[in-house]
Amino acid sequence: AQSVTQLGSHVSVSEGALVLLRCNYSSSVPPYLFWYVQYPNQGLQLLLKYTSAATLVKGINGFEAEFKKSETSFHLTKPSAHMSDAAEYFCAVSDTGGTASKLTFGTGTRLQVTL
Amino acid sequence: GAVVSQHPSWVICKSGTSVKIECRSLDFQATTMFWYRQFPKQSLMLMATSNEGSKATYEQGVEKDKFLINHASLTLSTLTVTSAHPEDSSFYICSARDWGHGTKTQYFGPGTRLLVL
Numbered sequence: 001a002q003s004v005t006q007l008g009s010h011v012s013v014s015e016g017a018l019v020l021l022r023c024n025y026s027s028s029v030p031p032y033l034f035w036y037v038q039y040p041n042q043g044l045q046l047l048l049k050y051t052s053a054a055t056l057v058k059g060i061n062g063f064e065a066e067f068k069k070s071e072t073s074f075h076l077t078k079p080s081a082h083m084s085d086a087a088e089y090f091c092a093v094s095d096t097g098g099t100a101s102k103l104t105f106g107t108g109t110r111l112q113v114t115l
Numbered sequence: 116g117a118v119v120s121q122h123p124s125w126v127i128c129k130s131g132t133s134v135k136i137e138c139r140s141l142d143f144q145a146t147t148m149f150w151y152r153q154f155p156k157q158s159l160m161l162m163a164t165s166n167e168g169s170k171a172t173y174e175q176g177v178e179k180d181k182f183l184i185n186h187a188s189l190t191l192s193t194l195t196v197t198s199a200h201p202e203d204s205s206f207y208i209c210s211a212r213d214w215g216h217g218t219k220t221q222y223f224g225p226g227t228r229l230l231v232l
Contacts, residue, residue: 034220036223041206041226041228042225042226043119043121043208043223043224043225043226044159044208044210044223045223046220046222046223049220090158090159101212102149102161102164103149103161103210103221105158105159106158107157107158108157108158
């Protein structure tokens with residue numbers, strides 16, 4: 001069984017400040033990990049993914065995440081927040097087996113960016 | 116690349132009617148598509164896995180006779196909400212797995228908001 005825990009349902013940062021969104025996972029097999037962003041009334045857009053290659057993964061819009069096996073974490077960061085980053089962010093985990101691997105989502109973190 | 120579309124984006128219907136939602140992978144083939152439901156300010160709940168040419172696999176607690184899924188081709192899956200009731204009002208999102216690149220990445224459609232009156 002897999003699960004994802006996102007600490008903090010709401011995160012507020014000032015424009016230009018560091019963004020840190022936390023994600024911890026639980027998986028009985030080596031996981032594939034994903035971060036998705038969702039803007040209001042839209043579907044999910046893939047930000048980045050970890051698929052057992054480099055542990056530091058760079059994504060779109062300046063985001064990156066680091067896979068830390070010892071901490072079972074995959075936190076999302078961005079050095080400098082923009083107003084356009086305000087959205088809902090979901091961390092998700094998938095197992096590595098089978099052609100129909102399911103995604104298990106965290107509960108999401110709403111990022112607010114203030115002036 | 117890896118674009119997934121959904122149609123319609125919005126639908127309002129009367130209680131008791133059926134509603135069909137289409138999910139298409141526009142630039143890749145998808146042997147597997149997924150249907151999710153999302154309640155306001157909540158995460159996505161997987162409803163079912165749609166497999167091309169075979170029956171869908173439903174998650175526990177999801178009524179298969181209520182939510183009919185058909186995956187007739189490698190680029191199209193449909194979700195039909197039968198005899199819709201107000202409690203079926205929700206945001207429905209599909210995703211398609213990019214089989215061609217052999218990755219585990221799911222690409223999501225823009226979602227369909229259903230309101231049942």
